[in-house]
Amino acid sequence: MRWRREGWRRLRSLTRVDRLERGLDEEIRFHIERQMDKNLRSGMTPDEARRQAYIKFGGVERVKESTRDEFRPALVQDSLLDLRYGVRALRRAPVFTLVAALTLALGIGATTAVFTVVHGVLIKPLPFRDSDALVSLKHTSKDLNGGPPVGLSLSLLLTYTRENRSFEQLGVWSRGTENVTDGIFPEEVTTLNVSLGTLRALGIQPALGRWFSEEDHAPGSPETVIIMDGYWGRRFGRDPAIVGRQVAVDSRPRVVIGVMPASFRFLDETPDLVLPVRIDAGTLTLGGFNYEGLARLAPGVTVEQASTDIRRMVPLWIEAWPSFPGIDRSEFGQITPLVRPLKQELVGNVGNMLWVLMGTIGMVLVIACANVANLMLLRAQDRQHELAIQAALGAGRGRLAGQLLVESLVLGLLGGTLGLLLAFAALRVLSTIGPASIPRLHEITLNPTVLVFTLVLSLSSALLFGSIPVARFGSRRLALTLRAGGRGSNDSQERNRARNILVVVQVALALILLVGSGLMVRTFLALRTVPPGFTDPDHVQLARVTISAAQVDDPERVLRLQHDMLDRLATIPGVTDVSFTGNVPMAGERSRSSIYGEDVPIGDLSAQSQLRWFRYVAPGFFQTIGTRLIAGRDFTWVDLEDRRPVAVISENLARELWREPRAALGKRIREGDGSPWREVVGVVGDVYDDGVHRQAPSIVYWPSFMETFLGQQVNVRRAVTFAMRSSRAGSESLLRQVRDAMSGVIADVPLTRVRTLGDVYSRSLAATSFALVMLVIAAALALLLGIVGIYGVIAYAVTQRRREIGIRAALGAPRRELEAMFVRHGVMLALAGVGCGLAGAAALARVMASLLFGTSPFDPTIYVMISLGLMGIAALASYVPARRATLVDPALTMRGE
C-alpha cells in the first residue's frame, strides 16, 4: 500500500515538475528583488545592490539544482534519464545495436513462435465447456499385436451407456463420406457420424435449429442431418431458411434440422455434415469396433475410476450380445479398456516432440543472449573511459549499473519487438507448411498469453545479458582505469574470463543442438532407406471417384464403368500403368478384421483372431504402385467378372501362417463363417501401411468385386482411388486429361483426394521431417552464433594483445607460432565447451529417444564427428583473426600505441 502511494506521488509529481520549476524561478527572483530593495534602502547604488543581493543569495543555479533534488522524484527521474541516455547510447552505436537487436530478435522470435505452438497445442484447454472432464474411450487387446488401439462397437456403447457409473454423457463417432446429389452439382462430402451422447458430452448447441433427439437415432424415423457452418456457407450461401428443408444425401432425402456454430470444431476433423448414427439393437453383435468413443466424466470421477468401471462392464457386455458368426465369444474377453483425457488423445506423442523443440529453441535464445552479453562486454570495455569519468564525477556504482541495465532493457525490448514480428511471420509459414500430424494447428494464434510471454522473455533476456557486464564493471576500479591512461589492464583479465565462459557455454549448447539434429538427420535417412512397399511414389497420381447407388444401382454396372475408366485412363499419353484400390496405402484409409485359414491348426486360434488390414484392389494395382509380386499371380479381370473366390496376401502374413510365401499358394482363407473359402493365388511384398517407423502390418488383398463378403451378397467398391503411374504425375495437364477421360464415362463425377502417392508417403514422414527441420534450424543458428562468439573473443584478444604480438614479432617469434597461440586459445575454449556439451547432448538424446529410428540415442559416430567438426570450426574461427594480427608490421603496431 505504502509503496503504491509513494509510486503514485512520484508519478504525479513528474507532471508537476514544470510547474514547480516555474514556481521556484519566481520565488528566487522575488527573494533577490527584496534583498536588492533592502540594499538600496541602506544606500547602495543600484549596481552594487544587485551585486550584493546575488552574493548573499549564493549561486542561483546551484540553489535551483539542490532544490530540485528535493522536489523531484529522484528514482523515476533518474530512470527516465537513464532511458534517454540508453537510447542515445544505442543510437550512437548503430552497428552494435543492429547486430545485438537482430541476434536477440532471432532468439526471441524463434522461442516465441515455438511457444505459441506449444501453448496452442499442449497448454490451452480444448474449446469446450469444462474440457478437463472429456475423455476418449478405446480398447487394446493382445490380438492387436501391438498395433494401434481400436474404438467401440455399437453393442459396447449400449452396454456402457446402460451400466456405467462414471460418465455424465457417453457417445461414439466415426468419419465417413457421402455424396450430396441434389441441386446443381453432385459432390462428395465428409461426414461426422455421431451417437446421441457425443455432442451432448461436448456441450455445444447448434447455431440454428435443434440438436439430434433420441428419435433421430432410432431406425425407421425420418432421416435428418445437421450442417456444419463451412458447408452451410459454401453450398447454401448461409441461407437461414435451410432448416426444415430437405437435402438429398446419397440419394436419400434428409431433413436439415440445424446448423452448427462457426466456432465449433470437432477435434481435428473437418466434416461438412453431421449425421446421426442409427442403432438397431436387434441386429448388433459383439464385434465391429469401428467407432471412436468420447465421454464426459461425471463430476468427481477420475480417469482411473472410469477405467475400473469399464473393466467391470466388459464381461457384462460379452454376456449380453451375440457373437460375430464363427467367432468364439471368449476371444472378446481379451480386450482392455483405454480411457485417456481427450486432449492427451488428440495431442498424442506430438507433445514430446514439441517440448524437445521448445527446449532446443530455448537453448538458441541462451546462446543469443550470451552473444549479446559478449557484445555488451566489448562495448563496456570501449566505454571504460567514459564510465570512469562518470564515476569520478560522482555517479554512484548503483547509478552506473542502472544505466547499463537500462541500456540492456531497451535493447531487450527492441529485440523482443523485432522478434515478435519474426515469430508472426514464422507462424504464418508454419500454419501453411506445418505437418498435418500436428493437431490443433488451426487453433494457434498470437494471443495475449503469448505477448506476455514475449515481454517476460525480452526483459529476462535483457537481465541475463545485461547483468554480466554490470557485474564485471562495478565502479570499484574505474578510478584506477583513469589513472592507467584508459588502458585499464587491471581487471581485463577478469573480464576476459567472463567472455571465455560465455563462449564455452555457447559451444556447449551448440554441441547439444548439433548432436540432436544429427540424430534427427540419421533418423530421417534411416526412414528413407526403408522400402515402403511401393516404388517411386512421386510418379503415381491418385484420384478418388465415387459412384453412388443413386447414380448407378447395379453393382455389375459399377464394375463395368470402373473398367471403362481404367481403359480410358490407360490411353492418356505417358501413363504406363493404371489401376484402382478401395483404400490407399499409408493414407489411413483402412479397415481391419480377422481371417481364418482352412488348414491352420485349430489350437492356433490366436493367429486366426488377429486383426489384419483389408485392402480391395483391381488387377494391376501391385504393378502400378510397384509392390513386388513374390509368388503366384495378380488378380485378373476374369477373377472379378466371374466372381472367383480368390485372395492375395502379404509376405509377412504368408510367413506367419504357412512359414513360406510359396507354401501359401493354393491355401484357402475366409473372413467369416458364412463366406466361401477363397484361394490364395498370390503373395506380394510387405507395405508399411502404418508408416515406415512401425512394423509392416499383415495385409489381405481382396478383389474389388466379390460375392458373399462379410455377409453382403455382392461386394463392390463404389468409392475407389485410381492410381496412374506417369512421369507427369501431379501436373495440371495430366489432371485435365484424367478429368476428360472420366467424364467420357460418367458426366459430372467429382474427382476428390487428388494427390500423388509421394504426397501420402511424405505425409507419413511429416512429423519426423518437421522435427528435423526445426532442429536443424535451431542447430544452424546455434552454430552460427557460436562461431561469431569464438571469432569475437579471439579477435578481441588479438587487438588487446597487439603490443605483445608486436614485441614478440620484433624479438623474432615466428609468425606461425604467434598464430598458433591464438588458435590454441580458441580450440581450448571449444574443447571446454564440447566437454560440457557432451553430457547435455546425452541428456537431450535420452528425451528424444521416442522420436528416433534406426539410430541409438548415443550413436558414437555422431558424437565424435560433431565434436571434431565443432573443434575444427572453432580453430578456423580463431585462425582468421589470429592471422590478421600477425600480418601487421610489428613496428607499426608498437608505434600505434
Added chain:
Amino acid sequence: MTKERGDLLQGTLAMLVLKALQLEPMHGWGITERIEQWSEQVLQLGQGTLYPALYRLERQGLIRSDWRVTENSRRARYYALTRQGRRQLETELAQWRRTCRAVNQVLDVTMP
C-alpha cells in the same frame, strides 16, 4: 559589518525555519530576514541552503505553501506550519534545550 558570524550547526536549519514560521506564514526572504534579525545578524542563511530546506520540509509535510499577494501587491509563495510541523517544532525545541543544557553544564565546569 565586522560582527561575528555563526555558521549554522548541522541540523539546526530546519528547526530555525520552523521556529521562524511559528508566529505567522512568511515567504522565503522573510524567513531569512527574521532569523537574521532574531539572531542579531549572527546567523546568516546564505549560500542557498534555505530553499532546499523549505522544499524538503514541505515534502515531509511539516510546512505547506501557497501563493499570496504581498503588501506591495507582488506575488510570493508563503510558507506556513502544518499541525505536524508544530508538533515537530516542539519536540525539536525540547530536544535542543536538553542538549544545550547538557553541553553548557559540561562547559561550565570550573577547573580548580
